[in-house]
Amino acid sequence: MLAIGTKAPDFELNSTPDQQLKLSDFRGKRIILSFYPADWSPVCGDQMSLYNETLKLFQKYKAQILGISVDSKWCHMAFAESRKLHFPLLADFEPKGAMAKNYEVYHEQEGQAQRALFVIDEEGIIQWSYLSPDGINPGADGILGALEELDNKNQS
Amino acid sequence: MLKPSINNRDNISGPDNAIITLVEYGDYECPHCGRAHGIIKNIQVQMEGILRFVFRNFPLQESHPNAFMAAVATEAAARQKAFWPMHNVIFENQERLSHDDLEAYAGKLKLNLKTFDIDMKDEALKEKVEADFESGVMSGVNGTPTFFINGTRYDGNWEEIELLKVLNKMAQK
Numbered sequence: 001m002l003a004i005g006t007k008a009p010d011f012e013l014n015s016t017p018d019q020q021l022k023l024s025d026f027r028g029k030r031i032i033l034s035f036y037p038a039d040w041s042p043v044c045g046d047q048m049s050l051y052n053e054t055l056k057l058f059q060k061y062k063a064q065i066l067g068i069s070v071d072s073k074w075c076h077m078a079f080a081e082s083r084k085l086h087f088p089l090l091a092d093f094e095p096k097g098a099m100a101k102n103y104e105v106y107h108e109q110e111g112q113a114q115r116a117l118f119v120i121d122e123e124g125i126i127q128w129s130y131l132s133p134d135g136i137n138p139g140a141d142g143i144l145g146a147l148e149e150l151d152n153k154n155q156s
Numbered sequence: 157m158l159k160p161s162i163n164n165r166d167n168i169s170g171p172d173n174a175i176i177t178l179v180e181y182g183d184y185e186c187p188h189c190g191r192a193h194g195i196i197k198n199i200q201v202q203m204e205g206i207l208r209f210v211f212r213n214f215p216l217q218e219s220h221p222n223a224f225m226a227a228v229a230t231e232a233a234a235r236q237k238a239f240w241p242m243h244n245v246i247f248e249n250q251e252r253l254s255h256d257d258l259e260a261y262a263g264k265l266k267l268n269l270k271t272f273d274i275d276m277k278d279e280a281l282k283e284k285v286e287a288d289f290e291s292g293v294m295s296g297v298n299g300t301p302t303f304f305i306n307g308t309r310y311d312g313n314w315e316e317i318e319l320l321k322v323l324n325k326m327a328q329k
Binding site: 084144 | 219
């Protein structure tokens with residue numbers, strides 16, 4: 001997993017079948033990059049659905065969340081529609097897992113991303129990260145704590 | 157850890173001096189919470205006097221369009237000292253949580269319907285539900301139901317036998 005203080009690798013990935021997003025599009029904004037293994041996990045309030053409900057809290061800290069997995073743009077579209085997600089899901093699909101590998105959170109045997117969180121500041125530097133144990137939804141408290149700390153740092 | 161700790165804004169069932177405080181963050185439209193409801197009720201009977209149960213709202217509004225309104229309905233009922241009866245009737249009727257349904261339950265519970273209707277629209281009650289949700293997020297709730305036992309998140313099995321075993325063991329410490 002990339003260390004804190006590292007410049008976040010840029011990417012250009014599909015968020016919908018006809019739209020691509022680059023990290024550099026968000027320069028001047030804080031980004032929460034949430035790698036996760038796969039769309040369609042079977043529980044109520046899975047990680048992406050939870051973040052969908054906490055968008056308002058992220059916005060309070062001027063942060064944009066991006067979900068990212070190796071699923072294709074079409075799969076993301078169906079998943080986002082079904083869960084009524086109001087934030088982009090990036091398709092790390094071709095070459096598969098390239099971005100997860102750049103961020104050093106790719107699970108080779110499973111062929112999918114680990115559950116990893118990065119908070120990237122306005123200058124594109126990784127300021128916080130967290131790798132969640134397999135199968136455990138890390139929730140949003142860690143992200144919000146990190147964003148709060150960034151606010152405090154800026155003020156002092 | 158649970159933030160904030162139990163306070164006078166909470167809906168609490170059981171004695172103040174209970175050895176065990178079990179907190180659930182739940183969503184009235186979540187089927188897992190519906191199942192947990194029956195389990196908790198049984199455990200409350202078996203641990204009467206030593207268990208205090210607290211329910212905090214964690215409605216996932218995008219997945220469950222009626223969950224937030226149902227939560228507000230329980231808070232409106234709480235103003236007429238009927239939080240738990242409303243909480244029970246809602247969990248027993250999770251498939252029927254439209255506004256009219258909630259009003260019908262209020263009627264069945266013999267609440268003052270005029271007051272109930274006014275309270276359903278009260279911003280303060282919506283804010284209470286939102287504050288519950290936010291406290292859950294900050295406490296590390298990652299889905300529903302999430303339990304806290306004496307302030308610490310419990311990630312273990314919450315089937316009746318397992319949960320009862322864990323709670324009893326803690327009560328003996």
